[in-house]
Amino acid sequence: MVKVGIIGVGTVGTSVAQILKDNADVISARAGVEIVVKSGVVKNLKKERGLDIIITDKVDEVLSDPEIDIVVELMGGVDEAFEVVKKALSNSKAVVTANKALLAYHRYELQEMAKDTAFLYEAAVAGGIPIINALRDGLSANHIESIMGIMNGTCNYMMTEMVNNGVAYETILKVAQDLGYAEADPEFDVGGFDAAHKLLILASIAYGIDAKPEDILIEGIQDVSSEDVAFAKEFGYAIKLLTIAKKDGSEVELRVHACLISKDEMIAKIDGVMNGISVVGDKVGETLYYGAGAGGDATASAVIADIISIARSGKSAPMLGFDKPMEGKLTLKPSANIESKYYLRINVNDKAGVLAKITKVFETHEISIKTLLQKSTSPSTANLLMSTHIAKESDIQAMMTEIEGLDFVNFKPVMIRIV
Amino acid sequence: MVKVGIIGVGTVGTSVAQILKDNADVISARAGVEIVVKSGVVKNLKKERGLDIIITDKVDEVLSDPEIDIVVELMGGVDEAFEVVKKALSNSKAVVTANKALLAYHRYELQEMAKDTAFLYEAAVAGGIPIINALRDGLSANHIESIMGIMNGTCNYMMTEMVNNGVAYETILKVAQDLGYAEADPEFDVGGFDAAHKLLILASIAYGIDAKPEDILIEGIQDVSSEDVAFAKEFGYAIKLLTIAKKDGSEVELRVHACLISKDEMIAKIDGVMNGISVVGDKVGETLYYGAGAGGDATASAVIADIISIARSGKSAPMLGFDKPMEGKLTLKPSANIESKYYLRINVNDKAGVLAKITKVFETHEISIKTLLQKSTSPSTANLLMSTHIAKESDIQAMMTEIEGLDFVNFKPVMIRIV
Numbered sequence: 073m074v075k076v077g078i079i080g081v082g083t084v085g086t087s088v089a090q091i092l093k094d095n096a097d098v099i100s101a102r103a104g105v106e107i108v109v110k111s112g113v114v115k116n117l118k119k120e121r122g123l124d125i126i127i128t129d130k131v132d133e134v135l136s137d138p139e140i141d142i143v144v145e146l147m148g149g150v151d152e153a154f155e156v157v158k159k160a161l162s163n164s165k166a167v168v169t170a171n172k173a174l175l176a177y178h179r180y181e182l183q184e185m186a187k188d189t190a191f192l193y194e195a196a197v198a199g200g201i202p203i204i205n206a207l208r209d210g211l212s213a214n215h216i217e218s219i220m221g222i223m224n225g226t227c228n229y230m231m232t233e234m235v236n237n238g239v240a241y242e243t244i245l246k247v248a249q250d251l252g253y254a255e256a257d258p259e260f261d262v263g264g265f266d267a268a269h270k271l272l273i274l275a276s277i278a279y280g281i282d283a284k285p286e287d288i289l290i291e292g293i294q295d296v297s298s299e300d301v302a303f304a305k306e307f308g309y310a311i312k313l314l315t316i317a318k319k320d321g322s323e324v325e326l327r328v329h330a331c332l333i334s335k336d337e338m339i340a341k342i343d344g345v346m347n348g349i350s351v352v353g354d355k356v357g358e359t360l361y362y363g364a365g366a367g368g369d370a371t372a373s374a375v376i377a378d379i380i381s382i383a384r385s386g387k388s389a390p391m392l393g394f395d396k397p398m399e400g401k402l403t404l405k406p407s408a409n410i411e412s413k414y415y416l417r418i419n420v421n422d423k424a425g426v427l428a429k430i431t432k433v434f435e436t437h438e439i440s441i442k443t444l445l446q447k448s449t450s451p452s453t454a455n456l457l458m459s460t461h462i463a464k465e466s467d468i469q470a471m472m473t474e475i476e477g478l479d480f481v482n483f484k485p486v487m488i489r490i491v
Numbered sequence: 492m493v494k495v496g497i498i499g500v501g502t503v504g505t506s507v508a509q510i511l512k513d514n515a516d517v518i519s520a521r522a523g524v525e526i527v528v529k530s531g532v533v534k535n536l537k538k539e540r541g542l543d544i545i546i547t548d549k550v551d552e553v554l555s556d557p558e559i560d561i562v563v564e565l566m567g568g569v570d571e572a573f574e575v576v577k578k579a580l581s582n583s584k585a586v587v588t589a590n591k592a593l594l595a596y597h598r599y600e601l602q603e604m605a606k607d608t609a610f611l612y613e614a615a616v617a618g619g620i621p622i623i624n625a626l627r628d629g630l631s632a633n634h635i636e637s638i639m640g641i642m643n644g645t646c647n648y649m650m651t652e653m654v655n656n657g658v659a660y661e662t663i664l665k666v667a668q669d670l671g672y673a674e675a676d677p678e679f680d681v682g683g684f685d686a687a688h689k690l691l692i693l694a695s696i697a698y699g700i701d702a703k704p705e706d707i708l709i710e711g712i713q714d715v716s717s718e719d720v721a722f723a724k725e726f727g728y729a730i731k732l733l734t735i736a737k738k739d740g741s742e743v744e745l746r747v748h749a750c751l752i753s754k755d756e757m758i759a760k761i762d763g764v765m766n767g768i769s770v771v772g773d774k775v776g777e778t779l780y781y782g783a784g785a786g787g788d789a790t791a792s793a794v795i796a797d798i799i800s801i802a803r804s805g806k807s808a809p810m811l812g813f814d815k816p817m818e819g820k821l822t823l824k825p826s827a828n829i830e831s832k833y834y835l836r837i838n839v840n841d842k843a844g845v846l847a848k849i850t851k852v853f854e855t856h857e858i859s860i861k862t863l864l865q866k867s868t869s870p871s872t873a874n875l876l877m878s879t880h881i882a883k884e885s886d887i888q889a890m891m892t893e894i895e896g897l898d899f900v901n902f903k904p905v906m907i908r909i910v
Contacts, residue, residue: 091632091774101699102631183810191810194629200775202629208812210613210621212521213510213795220910277812279821280520289826289884295905299836303864303876314910323824332834332878333910338781341760355510356619356792359782362757363775373775376632387805391602391610393627393696402698405742407708415751417718445722457722459751465708486714491639491733491752 073106074383077134077165079156080147081112081121084170084195087372088144089123092379097399099376103383104395110140113147135159142382144375145169154178161185168378170195170371176269180282190386192378197270198223198347200370201363202377207277207351214353216278219317223270225345225365226253226261227293227313231330232343234301235311241296253345263292264313264328271315271328274349278317279324291329304332310340408466413442413490415459416472421480422454430456430475437471439463453482459490492525493802496553496584498575499566500531500540503589503614506791507563508542511798516818518795522802523814529559532566554578561801563794564588573597580604587797589614589790595688599701609805611797616689617642617766619789620782621796626696626770633772635697638736642689644764644784645672645680646712646732650749651762653720654730660715672764682711683732683747690734690747693768697736698743710748723751729759827885832861832909834878835891840899841873849875849894856890858882872901878909 076092078085089109092099100106111126111134121127134140135156143160145167147153153174160167161182166189169175175182175196182191194204198221207216222228226248233239233247245262248254260266268290275281293313304311309332318325333340338360342348347365352358364370384395420426427446434441445457460468472485495511497504508528511518519525530545530553540546553559554575562579564586566572572593579586580601585608588594594601594615601610613623617640626635641647645667652658652666664681667673679685687709694700712732723730728751737744752759757779761767766784771777783789803814839845846865853860864876879887891904 087774095632095634095774098634099632179811186810190807200772201778202625205624205629206621206780208808209800210624210796211792212799212808212812213514213518213792215514215517280811280813280817281821281823283823287823289829296907297836297905299866299868299874299876300834300905300907302866303834303836306864307862307878309909311907316910319821320824322819322821323828324821325824325829327826327829330907331910332907337910338760341757353619353792355506355514355788357783357786357789359620359780361625361778361780363778367776369774370776373630373632373772377629380631381628381807386807388609388800388807389627389631391605392598392699393631394699398699400741402700402738402741402743404700404702404706405739405744407746409742410708410744410746415719415722417716417722443726445725447718447721449718455718457718459726486716486719488715488719488730488749488751490728491735491750491756 073108074141075108075110075139076142076144076379077110077137077140078112078144078146079131079134080145081114081127082146083368084371084375085112085146086121086123087368088375089125091369091372091376099380101394101396101398103380105383107379107383111137131156135163135165140165142166142168142379144379145171148173150174150177157182158185161189164189166190166382168375168382169193170375172196172269172273176272176285179273179276190382192381194378195371195374197273198349199363199365199367200373201347201349201361201365202374203274203349203361204277206361207274211351211353211356211359214355215319217319217352217354219274219278219349219351220339221271221315221349222312222339222342223315223347223349223365224261224267224313225347226258228342228347229253229345231293231296231311231313234296235304236343238298238301240298262294264290267313267315268328271317271326275317275324275326279319281324281326283326289327289329293330296330308335309333310335312340410465411462412465413460413462414468415488415490417486418456418458418475419449419482420454420456421482422448422452423480426480429478433471433474437467439467439471492527493560494527494529494558495561495563495798496529496556496559497531497563497565498550498553499564500533500542500546501565502787503790503794504531504565505540505542506787507794508544510788510791510795518799520813520815520817522799524802526798526802530556550575554582554584559584561585561587561798563798564590567592569593569596576601577604580608580610583608585609585801587794587801588612589794591615591688591692595691595704598692598695609801611800613797614790614793616692617768618782618784618786619792620766620768620780620784621793622693622768622780623696625780626693630770630772630775630778633774634738636738636771636773638693638697638734638768638770639758640690640734640768641731641758641761642734642766642768642784643680643686643732644766645677647761648672648764650712650715650730650732653715654723655762657717657720659717681713683709686732686734687747690736690745694736694743694745698738700743700745702745708746708748712749715749727754728752729754731759829884830881831884832879832881833887834907834909836905837875837877837894838868838901839873839875840901841867841871842899845899848897852890852893856886858886858890
C-alpha cells in the first residue's frame with residue numbers, strides 16, 4: 073500500500089482524495105498497488121470537506137509521518153511551498169506538485185535536491201493534458217523547434233467570446249469573474265503571468281533553459297479592443313494569448329503575449345476555456361495536445377497520474393497499462409448490439425408509392441426517420457438520403473437486407489453511421 | 492553506450508539510424524548515455540542505404556549478438572515478426588517495435604514474455620503522436636469513457652479532399668496512390684484494417700480488452716460517394732474514418748467505420764494526412780492528441796523515444812528532461828531581438844497630412860507596412876489599423892514611443908504581434 077499526504081486540501085486536493093477513492097479499482101490495477109490518502113493539511117480546520125482522511129493544520133505532522141510515501145503539494149505560492157517541498161525531500165518523501173509558480177522560480181534547485189527521489193509535476197502545466205510527459209518522453213528524439221501554447225483558459229475564454237461573439241472586453245471579464253474563471257484581481261491571468269510560469273517549465277524540458285519570469289517578455293490581453301477584433305476578422309485571424317518558445321540558432325525566444333494567428337492553424341481552433349499546446353519537433357513535425365487546463369478533477373487527474381508513476385516504484389508502466397486485471401473486468405460488446413444514429417442512401421425507381429413502401433419497412437423494424445432528402449439521379453430514378461434517430465445495429469442490418477430485396481430498389485443501400 | 496540492432500532497414504529503419512546520428516547531442520543529453528545503431532538486417536544486401544552500420548541479411552547475427560542491447564523490429568507482418576521478437580526476448584534483449592499487426596494479434600502473449608525486460612511500441616499507433624504514453628501514463632487516474640481516433644492518414648486525406656474540395660472517390664484514390672499515401676492494393680487502408688489494428692492496441696491499454704481484428708466491426712470508406720458528401724455538407728457534418736472504443740456499463744464497443752460527425756467537434760477539424768485521437772476520461776474530460784501518423788521521420792521519432800526510455804535503464808525521465816546539459820547549450824534570446832509581424836492600432840486626429848507623417852515614422856525605423864485600414868472613431872478622429880512585414884521588437888518599440896509623442900496621436904498606440 074502506498075500512502076499519500078496532501079498539503080493544501082482545497083478544490084484540487086479534495087478531487088485528488090475523492091478520485092483515488094472513486095476510481096480505486098482502475099488505479100490499483102494500473103499501479104499494481106493500493107494507493108490511499110492518509111492525511112491532509114489545511115489552514116481552516118473548521119471547514120467540512122467530506123473526506124475520510126486525517127485533517128490537520130500542522131504541516132510537520134504530514135512531512136514527518138514515517139508512513140507517508142508521497143507528499144502532494146497543493147498549497148500554491150512560492151516561498152512557503154518551497155520550504156515545505158524541501159523538507160519533504162529531505163525526509164525522503166517523493167513529491168508531486170501542481171505548483172507552477174514554485175517551479176517557475178525554483179525548478180533547477182528542486183531537480184538538484186530530488187536527484188535520489190521522485191519529483192513529478194504534470195499538473196503544473198495545462199492541468200489534465202499530459203504535456204510534460206509528451207515533451208519529456210514522447211518527443212525526446214527531437215530538437216524542439218517551437219512550442220505555441222494556449223495555457224490560460226480564462227484568457228482563451230475571453231478572447232473566444234470577443235472574437236466569435238463580439239462581446240466587449242470589460243463585459244466578458246465581468247462574466248468570467250461571475251463564472252469563477254477569473255479572480256476578483258484578474259491581473260495574474262489576463263496579464264499573462266500564469267501562462268508565463270507554465271512556459272518556463274516547458275522551456276526547461278525542451279531546451280534546458282533556466283530563465284525566470286523577470287527574464288522574458290510577458291504581456292497580457294488587457295489592451296485588445298473591439299477594433300482589433302474587427303481587424304482580425306477582416307483578415308482571417310483569431311486572437312489568442314499565446315505562450316511561445318522558439319529556437320533560433322543557438323538562442324531561444326520565450327514570450328507570452330496576445331497574438332493574431334491565422335484561423336487555419338490547429339492552435340487557433342482551440343476555443344473557450346480549453347487549453348492546447350502545439351509542439352514542433354525537427355523530426356516529428358507538429359504535434360498538438362488539447363484538453364482542460366484547469367478545474368479540480370482535470371488537475372487531479374494529472375496529480376494522480378504522477379502518484380501512480382511513483383507507486384509503480386520507479387518502474388515504467390506495464391506494457392499494456394494494467395499490472396493486474398481490473399476488478400469487474402470489461403467484456404467486448406457484440407457488434408450487433410451497437411447503437412448509433414445512421415445515414416442511409418437508397419437508390420429507387422422514382423414512381424408512385426415507393427416512399428410509402430420504404431417508410432413502411434422502417435416502421436416494421438421500429439427505426440425512426442429523422443431527416444429525408446429525395447434527389448433525382450435520372451429521369452426515372454432517385455436517391456433517398458435519410459438519417460435516423462438512435463437505432464440498433466442488428467435492426468439496421470436486418471432492415472437494409474429487406475430494403476435491398478425490394479424490386480424497385482437499385483443497388484445495395486449505403487449506410488454511414490453518425491457519431 | 493547502448494547498442495541497437497534494427498530488423499528491417501526500410502524507410503523507418505533508415506530514419507531511426509539517421510536521427511540517432513543527426514540528433515545525437517540532444518538524445519545523449521536526455522538519455523544520459525550514448526545510443527548507437529550497430530547493425531541492421533535487410534532482405535536485399537545490394538541496395539545502398541547510406542548508413543555507416545553493419546548490414547546483414549541474417550537476422551540471427553543481430554539477435555545473437557551479445558553487444559546488442561535493444562532490438563528494433565521494423566520488418567512488419569505477423570508470423571515472422573513474432574518469431575523474431577520472441578527470440579530477441581529470450582536472448583534478453585529489450586524490444587522496440589512499430590508493428591501494429593503483430594500487436595493486434597499477439598500483444599498479450601508478448602506482455603507475458605516481456606515480463607522481465609522492456610517491450611515498447613509507441614510507434615505502432617499514430618506514428619509520431621505519443622498516444623500510448625498519454626493513455627498508459629498520463630490518463631491513468633481515469634476510467635476511459637471513449638476513444639475516437641483518426642488513425643489512418645490515407646483515408647483522412649481522401650475524405651478531406653472529397654468533402655472540402657468535392658473530388659470523387661476514384662479520382663482521389665488515384666491521387667493518393669500517386670502521392671505514395673495509398674498502396675497499389677489500397678484495401679488494407681481504405682478497408683479500415685490498418686486503423687483497426689491500432690484501435691485494438693489502445694483498447695487493451697484503456698480497458699484491458701483482449702480482442703482480435705476478427706472480433707470487431709471493421710468497415711472502410713469505399714462506399715462513400717459524392718451524394719453522401721452533399722448530404723454531409725447540407726447538415727454540417729464532416730466524414731471521417733473513425734476508430735471508436737466506447738464503454739457502456741460493463742461492455743466495451745470497438746468499431747472502425749466511416750462516420751458523419753459534426754464539424755464543431757475537435758476531431759472533425761483534423762484534415763489531410765494528419766492523425767488525431769480524442770480520449771474522454773471520467774475525470775479529465777476530453778483530451779486530444781494530433782500529429783503525423785506516418786512517414787519515416789515521424790515514426791522514427793516514436794521508435795527513438797522508446798529507445799531513449801530503455802536506455803535510461805528503466806528509470807523515469809530526469810525531472811526536467813535532461814540528464815546532463817546539452818552540448819552547445821542554448822541561451823535565452825534578449826526580448827529586444829525578437830522578430831515578428833505586428834498589428835498596430837493608432838488613434839489620430841483626422842486631418843490632412845497625418846497619414847504622411849505616420850508613414851514617414853515607419854520609414855525612419857525601416858518598418859515596412861503590409862496592410863492599412865483607416866476607420867473613423869468620431870467626426871474628428873480615426874483609428875489607423877496597420878499590419879507590418881517582419882520587424883524587430885526593439886525597432887517597433889522605438890517607433891511606438893516616437894508615434895506616441897506626436898501631437899496628433901491620441902492615446903498610447905496598441906500593438907499585437909502576428910504569428
